[in-house]
Structures are given as structure tokens and as C-alpha cells.
Amino acid sequence: MKTKVSLDENSKSRRTFLTNMTAAITAISLSPISSFSQSLNLPNRNAQNGKLTLGMVVFEGFELLDAFGPLQMFGILRDKVSIVIIGEKGETVKSNAGPVLKLDYTFSTAPKIDIVMIPGGIGTRREVNNEAFLTAFKALADAAPKVATICTGSAVLAKTGLLDGHKATTNKLAYAWATSQSDKVGWIPEARWVEDGKFFTSSGISAGIDMALGLIANMFGKDTAVRVANVAEYVWNDDPLNDPFAKMNGLIK
């Protein structure tokens, strides 16, 4: 997007613009994907285009920002990451707020995914009891080098058993329900997001944006995460322990 803009820029602001472009371009050209892939031991499933594949798993009643906040941040790294939308079946999925998203793949047709993500939303109340969804999602997440959940998406991952023995967090307004999906997870009430091995879990709705930048920092370096946040004009809460909503919702004193 930014390089296209330069065609339209007037000379008056060209210096400012080029400065911005340098930052943006530096952000997306850090750590070439090949060496990055090897260094993190990540399989590169799109070797032909040199990108990693991020698969967002959606379902009827997913929460919009849970999915599209993180996808915005990774979308800015389009030179490093391809985004695909995955569902259990059918061709489209309706969000909790109404907008309908087209699926790129179902669980049965999806390629191997480097970064598996799942949002929350009212639909999680159904999917934690949907054995077909849980089995297919567990297989996809188990095979992925990185797995990230947003909001009550943590409850679905917990229900698969993959979070057993791991630390994790989830939505603070639906905390009791989400954490009740597994007593084998080290649930952390006061956390914007939690990193534990390959698993990144976030608090509610907008927290997925901060977690996504944390995952970008983990994979591409903090400079890249900061530059992505700046391109999105987003003031990143980069402290995973900075979570004002745990106390607001009575989870801590």
C-alpha cells in the first residue's frame, strides 16, 4: 500500500514520506523468511512464494475484532505471511455482528499451517461441544509451530486438551465459563496475553491485537512489531501483564 502511495505523493511531503517508507519497508524486509524459518524451525508451507501461512479458524458467531485485529497486524507483513480463512464446512461463515466471511479452506482441504489462530465469540459455546470441530481443530493446531487464541477461542483450544499443563488466559467477562472448559490449564486471570511455548493466548476481543504484535515480536523481532503498530497507527500495549480488565471484572482484588 505504502509504495503505491508514493506515486501520488507531492514533492512537498516527499522527504517525510520517504522517511516513513524507509521505516515501513525496513519493517517488512527484516530477517529474510528462509533464514527466519530455519532459525525458528518453522516449516515454510509456501516455499514457492517464500511466505509462512497464517490460518484463521472461524465458525458461526465468531467475534469480528478477535479475528480481524490480529489479521490486520499480520496483513501488514504481507511479504512474510499469507493469510487463509478456515472453517469446519460450507463456503461462508457469519460473524456474531452479522458480516459474512468467505472460507478459503475447510479443515479437510486446508494446507499445513504455520500459524493457527482461533477467535472467540458466542459460537465457541457451540464448538466446545462439537466433536467434529474439536477433532479437526486439534489436529491442525497440534501440527502447527505457532498457535494463537483470542478471547474465548482459548476455551476451544483448552477443550482439545492441547493446553494441558500450559499457562493461558482468556476473556475477562466470560472468564468463569472459558476456564471451566479445562482444569488442566494454568489459567492466569491478570494478563493481556500469555506466551507459553508455541501457544499464545489473549484476553478479550481487542487484546488479540496486542497479542498479535507480541507474536510478531517473537517471530520477527520487536523492531518489526513496533513498526507494524506504527503503520497501523496503533498504540501497542506491549506489556503482557498490563491488563486493567482483570480487576475491572472482579477477577483480582
Place this chain on the structure above:
Amino acid sequence: MKTKVSLDENSKSRRTFLTNMTAAITAISLSPISSFSQSLNLPNRNAQNGKLTLGMVVFEGFELLDAFGPLQMFGILRDKVSIVIIGEKGETVKSNAGPVLKLDYTFSTAPKIDIVMIPGGIGTRREVNNEAFLTAFKALADAAPKVATICTGSAVLAKTGLLDGHKATTNKLAYAWATSQSDKVGWIPEARWVEDGKFFTSSGISAGIDMALGLIANMFGKDTAVRVANVAEYVWNDDPLNDPFAKMNGLIK
């Protein structure tokens, strides 16, 4: 979503939960839509269900968070607002990052809209030169009681002439290009968002979330906006003049 959660809540957290629910329910039950509609002189296009209609106008290459940040916030007010997705033609629209969104209406089939919104994205570079899009979008926005633009969506609205004589802002990284679409707009370089009459215009990408909460405050009261932000676990930058990205991008000293 929250009321459903209550079915799953355990008694241990019921008191906390009910407190949260009270806040959430209070948020969405303030100012009944009928009296609200009359008080703001807003046509209620969905009288049968007592809701206002928010129409998000999308196009190939729209920026994900520009659209879905504001739709998340208004989606939490689902008792007051229905969300529809509108495009120029066809059945789907592909975002800049890849995900494909289904259209509910085209410009020619869309109902009257109470709140018209348009995101930014690389596709705006095409639409500012698309007379068919500009003419139909201008008619939709001209007839709407509220019009909000995110990021370089401001450039498209400016190109229609509807912003002539109004104050507005836009993306700070693409500021020179966006503001070059009209010299009759009072462009403000340092602003998270700008309110001028029925027009709400925001800075880049994530700024649309802060503007959307500002629009909710304008329409439903600030208490409702604060409660919506809390449900989304979002720390709202509620000061339209608090814009760190103007200086970062060299637009002010």
C-alpha cells in the same frame, strides 16, 4: 453473548458476573431507539425491529481493521444497530490482506442507511477515480444522518465534494495523497479523529476504533461508549486531539 454466558457461569463467580452483566445490559438498554431516533432526528430505517442501520461501504483492497474495528464496537450495540455490508457491484469483496467479505447489498439495492461508513486501503487509489463508485457513494452518504470515514476513506468522501468546507482528518502515513483529493476541506494533521456536523473522519487504520466509540458517545451517550469499550476490553483513547502519529510522521513539529 454475555447473557448466553450466564447459563454456563458457576456460582463462585456469579456475583462478579452479574455485576458485569448489569454494566453490559445497561450499556445496550440506554436511550430507547424510538426516543433516541426522534431526539437526534434520525430516520429509523428498520422501524420493524427498532434498530438503526449501519452500512459499511467496502471495495477491493479495503483495509481490514478500518472496517472491522468500528463494526466490532457497533456490533456490541446489536439491540440498537443492524450492520450491513455494501459494495459497488458483485457478491463479494476482497480485502487488502486477503480475506473475502460477502456483500449484503450493492449501491443499487441498498436500503436507506442511518450511519454510512467507508474504510481506507490501497483500493481508495482506484475508487477516487471511479466515477460510478463516487456518484453512488455520494448519494448514499448525502442521504445519511451520520457519515464516518476511516483512514484513507476520508480521501474518497473528500473527492465526492461532501466534505467541502468541513474539518476532517485522515491516515498520517498517506496524508499528502489523501489530502490532495480536495483543497476545499479543512484538513487537520494532528487529530485521532474529527467531528464536524454529521461527518466523523479518523486517522489511520486503528484510529477508526477510537472514532467509532466517539460516534457512539455522540449518538448514545459517553457512558454507553465507555461500556462498549469495556466489553471489548479496549482502552479507549477518548481524546480526539491525542494523536501521536502526526508528529511521528513529520506532519507537525
